Amino acid sequence: MKIITVENLNKSFRVKTKEQGLRGSLKAMLSPTYREVQAVKDISLEVDKGEVLAFIGPNGAGKSTTIKMLTGILQPTSGDIRVLGLNPAIDRRKLSYSIGTVFGQKSQLWFHLPPIDSFNLLGRIYEMETKALSRRIAYLTEIFEIEELLDIPVRKLSLGQRIRCEIAASLLHSPEIVFLDEPTIGLDVVVKQKIRDLIKTLSKESQTTIFLTSHDAGDIEQLCKRAIIINHGQIVLNESVKNLKYNYMNQKVIDIKYSDEVSVEGLALKVLKSKGYAIKVEVDSSDCDIDTVVSNLMKLGKVVDITISDPPLEEIISGIYQHNSIGGDGLA
């Protein structure tokens, strides 16, 4: 069953422009000039009930603008949106009972009060019954492991603790769809993993549909079955994460440090950097085994440090461009 359908969605903003300096300012006062900026261009997509969808793209690609139109915060310039059969621009209040939203940069918790106070207030804003609310709080407290954070003022929580409370807060009214806008932004590796595990549990246990934006390739790989990549307001790619991984996310970067100088000659590897003690290589996991590469590298000398990472999303997207040869203007 389709829970979100979007057809030919467009959003443009009118931006006032001016030439540089004071002279430009004076000129703009006398005869203001405007430019149309298209934040979202002709986007169409569908999301099934219970699906975990990754909506990804670099900064300024139009991710947040799209989410804001799906949740009714912004009015589209043109196009048609149906979320749970409702038009968000018209039935915003009705829709708000069935959706939950977390914007990584914007808090819905009161800064000076402990989360439990915000939870109680939010529960009443969503007109929940007292008993149902306290049951729900108890349940979320348990899975999000925030028991001991509930009575500490939010300003004293760490970012990771706060995000856990934020997500719990957005789930109080048992929404059918959850929009998570950059939930892992600014978090360290361990906390990131914890948040991912929580999102996984959530989608498994309650069949909640999750619409996730991120520019962290790890989020997408671990959480989602399907990914939609957007750039410059347009959909660049819409396919399963399995295909995406196989076709575009097969590059791994290995950073390795030795206690003595080593030579990489003779190894059939793409060396990005070699400084004697430290080596950086890129491996294509579709045609060679990471396991073998790593054990070969280890044999070169005594290893002090090793990290294996994904290339940044920007590189993956530019790989997609090269592959599909679309969007001739390249990446911003």
Next chain:
Amino acid sequence: MLMEAKKNLRLIAMYFKFNLSAAMEYRGSFLIQTFGMILNNSAFIYFWWILFSNIDSIGGYGFREVMIIWSISSSAYGLGLIFFGNSIKLSNMIAKGELDSYLLQPKDVLINIIASGTIVSAWGDLFYGLILFTIVNGFNPIHTLLFLLFCVTGALVITSILIITNTLAFFIGDAQGITSLITEFLITFSIYPEGIYSGFTKLIIFTIIPAAFISHIPVRLINSFNPQLFLLLLAAVVAWLLFTYLFFKWGLKRYESGNLIVNKL
């Protein structure tokens, strides 16, 4: 309609309790701000007292009347900002795109926004007015009841003006300048005797800067009650509220959100 009104009143009450407990988090600051405001306002009593020891009346008002318009204006302003503290920050919130979380909740957007914040020092304004009124008027149950009622109507008028001027931010981008200008006008007009205004200024205090409905008509009604005048006051308040609500709704269509964290303005 009635159900909706009840829901909104419940929301306001909920936020009131909530904000009070948030303010109490900083007990010291709460007390200092409250008493500081009382002290600050008290300085003006001295000024008027000196003036009235040389002159008998100004614009038909004696010392008592001037103190009553002062106390109503102060308490009304305080009451408005205790319950609807965000009405003064609205322009800033619009410019920074902070309305998102309110738009995501199943409540009336305007009431949800303005009631969700409070101004701590407004408690000082409220108490100052109450104390001053009781001192200059003595304890008279009917007068006190009328005074409290006029604090509510005054608070609604002041809140309306704050919302309207702040809502201009949807159209002109930054409305903080015009808001403080109009608020300044409104307060100044409402704390000087009605008799000093004539002609064009009189028209202004009954229309676009409705200071007359905050303090001047109330003081007339406290001195001698007139049902027609009382109904006129109530009608004016309702008209302002209605206009404010529709004006905000119209402006909200132009809201552009934004991802601002911190910005130089």
